């Protein structure tokens with residue numbers, strides 16, 4: 001009997017009725033969070049599935065991203081609340097990643113399986129007593145370990161902002177979710193400067209504010225920001241090329257910078273190494289706490305899934321495979 005599996009399109013099949021973060025002909029589609037690699041085939045499931053389940057925050061953000069979820073299919077589920085469909089109980093648990101991120105737990109009559117979604121440690125409580133744990137291992141190798149904490153990364157970011165803001169605007173580039181988290185972090189650290197953002201980032205911030213319970217104040221739309229006055233501008237990584245020639249300092253938030261917490265690329269361009277994903281060490285930490293009977297490492301999204309699986313098998317003595 002197989003109660004957990006990853007299909008060739010990145011759909012994580014849990015129990016007999018649920019598919020998570022990828023397409024499959026199943027009654028229920030769960031979305032763990034709004035990052036693109038977890039939304040594949042969502043349009044397919046919008047047509048084929050009976051329910052689309054996610055946290056209220058994620059469902060609201062999906063609407064902003066343009067997914068029209070019919071009311072009768074939309075099933076918001078708060079953390080730790082459960083729903084039972086066809087003798088299988090589905091529960092969403094908090095994952096520290098971006099606003100609204102969840103882990104998925106499915107309990108059937110004779111099995112208990114779970115999927116972490118994207119996560120970081122600490123701040124994500126491992127699911128215990130699982131028959132099968134499906135785990136994300138985006139940075140699944142010790143070679144991709146960062147030697148600094150998120151805390152240090154945010155502190156470095158604050159230092160660059162303080163140092164550079166008198167010379168014009170400070171531009172910060174990141175992915176959806178990460179930008180909103182950083183806005184909250186900067187306000188919490190006493191940064192009072194004007195925040196400017198593109199319209200999508202502003203809309204997502206409104207939903208994220210409710211999630212974090214923190215109001216970052218008014219955000220000036222980027223379309224109205226023409227004079228390059230002192231301000232902190234938040235926009236998506238994909239727009240770096242569009243704005244890099246504008247005056248001021250440009251900071252890219254990236255999980256792919258492993259050299260140092262801050263790397264200066266040119267006079268006014270910096271990388272700050274800030275990731276929303278567990279390091280290899282954190283992935284192992286999760287598994288050691290969870291002690292599942294079997295681990296499936298997500299090879300659809302992870303880069304070094306085979307290495308991760310081998311390590312789990314040899315060092316932890318837990319059966320581990322890579323799928324798909």
Ligand SMILES: [Zn+2]
Nearest residue numbers: 033035097118
């Ligand atoms: Zn993600």
